[in-house]
Amino acid sequence: xxxxxxDVYMVSGGVTKFAKASPDMDFRLRVKKAFDYALNDGxxxxxxxxxxxxxYFSDHFQRQLMAGIMxxxxxxxxxxxxxxxxxxxxxxxxxxxxxxxxxxxxxxxxCAVYGFETMSHVNTWKGNEFIALASDTxxxxxxxxxYTGYYAMMANRHMHEFGTTVEQLAKVSVKNHGNAIHNPYxxxxxxxxxxxxxxxxxxxxxxxRLDVCTMSDGAAVAILASGEKAFEIADREGTKxxxxxxIGTGTDxxxxxxxxxxxxxxxxNEKESDYKDLKYPGIHSFRAGRTAxxxxxxxxxxxxxxxxxxxxxxxxAYTSSxxxxxxxxxxxxxxxxxxxxxxxxxxxxGKVPVNPSGxxxxxxxxxxxxxxxxxxxxxxxxxxxxxxxxKDDTLQVKNAKRxxxxxxxGTGTYVAVSxxxxxx
Amino acid sequence: MTLNPDAKMEETQKxxxxxxxxxxxxxxxxxxxxxxxxxxxxxxxxxxGKKKLMGSKCTNKKCGYVYATPRGHCMICGSETEWYExxxxxxxxxxxxxxxxxxxxxxxxxxxxxxxxFEGVNSLFMARLIGADAEDLYIGMPVKAKFRRNxxxxxxxxxxxxxxxxx
Ligand SMILES: [Zn+2]
Numbered sequence: 001x002x003x004x005x006x007d008v009y010m011v012s013g014g015v016t017k018f019a020k021a022s023p024d025m026d027f028r029l030r031v032k033k034a035f036d037y038a039l040n041d042g043x044x045x046x047x048x049x050x051x052x053x054x055x056y057f058s059d060h061f062q063r064q065l066m067a068g069i070m071x072x073x074x075x076x077x078x079x080x081x082x083x084x085x086x087x088x089x090x091x092x093x094x095x096x097x098x099x100x101x102x103x104x105x106x107x108x109x110x111c112a113v114y115g116f117e118t119m120s121h122v123n124t125w126k127g128n129e130f131i132a133l134a135s136d137t138x139x140x141x142x143x144x145x146x147y148t149g150y151y152a153m154m155a156n157r158h159m160h161e162f163g164t165t166v167e168q169l170a171k172v173s174v175k176n177h178g179n180a181i182h183n184p185y186x187x188x189x190x191x192x193x194x195x196x197x198x199x200x201x202x203x204x205x206x207x208x209r210l211d212v213c214t215m216s217d218g219a220a221v222a223i224l225a226s227g228e229k230a231f232e233i234a235d236r237e238g239t240k241x242x243x244x245x246x247i248g249t250g251t252d253x254x255x256x257x258x259x260x261x262x263x264x265x266x267x268x269n270e271k272e273s274d275y276k277d278l279k280y281p282g283i284h285s286f287r288a289g290r291t292a293x294x295x296x297x298x299x300x301x302x303x304x305x306x307x308x309x310x311x312x313x314x315x316x317a318y319t320s321s322x323x324x325x326x327x328x329x330x331x332x333x334x335x336x337x338x339x340x341x342x343x344x345x346x347x348x349x350g351k352v353p354v355n356p357s358g359x360x361x362x363x364x365x366x367x368x369x370x371x372x373x374x375x376x377x378x379x380x381x382x383x384x385x386x387x388x389x390x391k392d393d394t395l396q397v398k399n400a401k402r403x404x405x406x407x408x409x410g411t412g413t414y415v416a417v418s419x420x421x422x423x424x
Numbered sequence: 425m426t427l428n429p430d431a432k433m434e435e436t437q438k439x440x441x442x443x444x445x446x447x448x449x450x451x452x453x454x455x456x457x458x459x460x461x462x463x464x465x466x467x468x469x470x471x472x473g474k475k476k477l478m479g480s481k482c483t484n485k486k487c488g489y490v491y492a493t494p495r496g497h498c499m500i501c502g503s504e505t506e507w508y509e510x511x512x513x514x515x516x517x518x519x520x521x522x523x524x525x526x527x528x529x530x531x532x533x534x535x536x537x538x539x540x541x542f543e544g545v546n547s548l549f550m551a552r553l554i555g556a557d558a559e560d561l562y563i564g565m566p567v568k569a570k571f572r573r574n575x576x577x578x579x580x581x582x583x584x585x586x587x588x589x590x591x
Contacts, residue, residue, distance in 0.1 A: 023447050063454065084495050129526030138465050142578045144476040145526040149537045152520035157539075160518070160563045204537075205558055226562050257493040257539065260500075283518055283539060283548070344454045 003299050005104030009090025009230035009241040009422065012042025013376030018218035020188040021120030027067060028074035030219040031114045034353055038221045040230030042348030043236040045382045046267035048109035051081035054369030057088060060130040063121060071114060088134050089317060092220070092371020093407020099224045109229040111292065113222045114289050117366035119215035127215045134410055136255050148212055148318070150411050152204035158284040159206070161244045161335065164323060168338035169401050170197035172319035173210045173361060175347055181382045182394035187216055189366035211319040215320030218366030220373040227283040242382045245419040246299025250291025256411045264291050267330040274333055276289030286412035289328030293417050300419040305330045310400045311381060313374040315408035316359040325406060326354070339420055348395065356381070371407035371416065378403045381399055384424040434515035465494040467507055472581040475571045477512065479545060490551040492542055510542050513587055516565040517541040517548055521558035536561060540584060555585040
C-alpha cells in the first residue's frame, strides 16, 4: 500500500470551548461558530469551499439522523458535495483523513472538515451506556456495558506485563490537566497531584475518576486545501498553511477477546530481539495504533519518531491509553511507557510534549469533534500562533516543526494517525 | 368535501416536562423494543441452558484457530468455524472491579469483569466474576464456569467463580 496523490495542506481551523453542557447552542450553531472562526482567521470566503466532510459519532446522542447534512445546510454549503464519516472515538481523525483524500485525489481544492457531538442530551450514565453500545452487543455489552471497565482490564494487563504503576498513570492526568490551565478552550483545567488522582473516586480498578475523560459538548473545524490553493490563500494577510505530510490508519477486532497473541509489527527503530517473549497485541497494546503509525511514518519518511517529532496530540480517553500509545507510536519501546512519563519525556518541556492542549482528559472529548480539535491545536502549534488563539503562549512548543495527531476508537478498534509539518 | 375555517386541534391534558426556560429545554422521551436475532451465534446462547460453554474452532486443518468467544468465520483464514466445547475451568487473564457503569448496569455495581483464558484456546472470553472481592482478584487466578438455572439468553447466563475447595 503506498500513497500517490497531490500534497495537502491545512489552511485554517476553529474550535468552540468544550463544556459539559452548552444548551444555548445546538450542534449546527456550534459548528457555525467554529467554521466562521476558521474562515475569518484564514481569510477565506465560504464561496471558496468546494465541499465538506461531517464528523460525528453517535446517532443515539444526537437523536437526529442525518445531522451532518443539517450542519452543511446551516453553514450554507449546500448544494456542494458532502458526506458523513463515523468510526467511534476515531471519527474525527478518520474524517480529517477523508478530507485529506478529497484534496489528494484532486477532486476538491478546498474541503471543510467539521466535527461535533452533543453529549449533554443524556445523563452521564446513559451516556456511558450509549458509548458501550460501541462494543459487541451479543457478547460484550450485556456483560460489561462500560468502556472504562474494558480499559481498566487493558491497564491491569499492561501493569502485569510491564510493571506499569498507578502512579505512572496518575502522572498523565496531572500533566494533561495542568497543561489545560493555559488552554482557554479546555473543559477541565486543574492543578493536581498524583495523590489527588489516586484519591478521587474509583471508577473501575485501577482507574479513578481523574484517569478518565468526561462527556462534552463541542465542535471543531479544519479547512484543508491543495498546494496551489493553500499558497494562494497564504499570500493574503496573516495566514500560513501547514502541510499534512502523511496519514495512516489501522484497525483491530471489535471484541477485546479476539485480539491475537502474535508478534509486534516492528518500526524501523526496533528489532525482533526487542520483543522475544512478548505476545502481541494481547489486550495490553493497540495493534491498530501501531499499524496506523507505521503507515504514517512511512509516508512522512520518519525512522526515529522520538527524535523526528516535536510534539504529539494523542487520544488520552484514559491515562492508561496515553501510556499504551507512547509505545504504539514508538516514542519508546513496548513496556517502557511508564518510564517514559516518569522521565518527564512527554511533559510540556520534555523531549516530545504529548497533549500540550490538555488532551481528551482535560480539553474534553466531544467525540466527533475530538480528532479535529487535535488537528486545530496542532495547526496552531506548527503555525506558531498559539499565543494569538489562546491569549497565552505558555503551551507554544518552541521550534515546533513536525507533529503527530492520533485519534482512537473502541478498545483500539480504529486508529488514525496523521503527520503535520510547518511550512518554511 | 369539508372546508371548515373553525377546525380546532384537540386540546389534551398531556404536558411537557420543562427543565429550563431560556434556552427552552424540555424532556424528550424515546423507547424501543428490538427484534434481535443471535443468528449464527444462537447455539452459544442455547448451549448455556445445557451448562455448556461453547467456543468455536476453525475448520481449516492448516489453521485450526480456537476461539473462546465464538465467531462464525475465522479471522485468520476466513474459513467457517465449527462449535467447540470449552473447558469449564480457566484462569483470569485480566480483571477489574467496576464501581460505576452504564445506566443499564449501574444498579449491579460494584461488579467484577474478567477476561478468561483457557488451556489450548487461542482467544479470550469476557465474563462477570463473582464470589471474590476487588482485593481478592489476581492475574492467573483459577476460575470455573457456573450457569444460571433460569436462562435469560444473555452471555451472563454463564459466570465465573474462584476455583477453590468449598469452605
Ligand atoms: Zn482459520
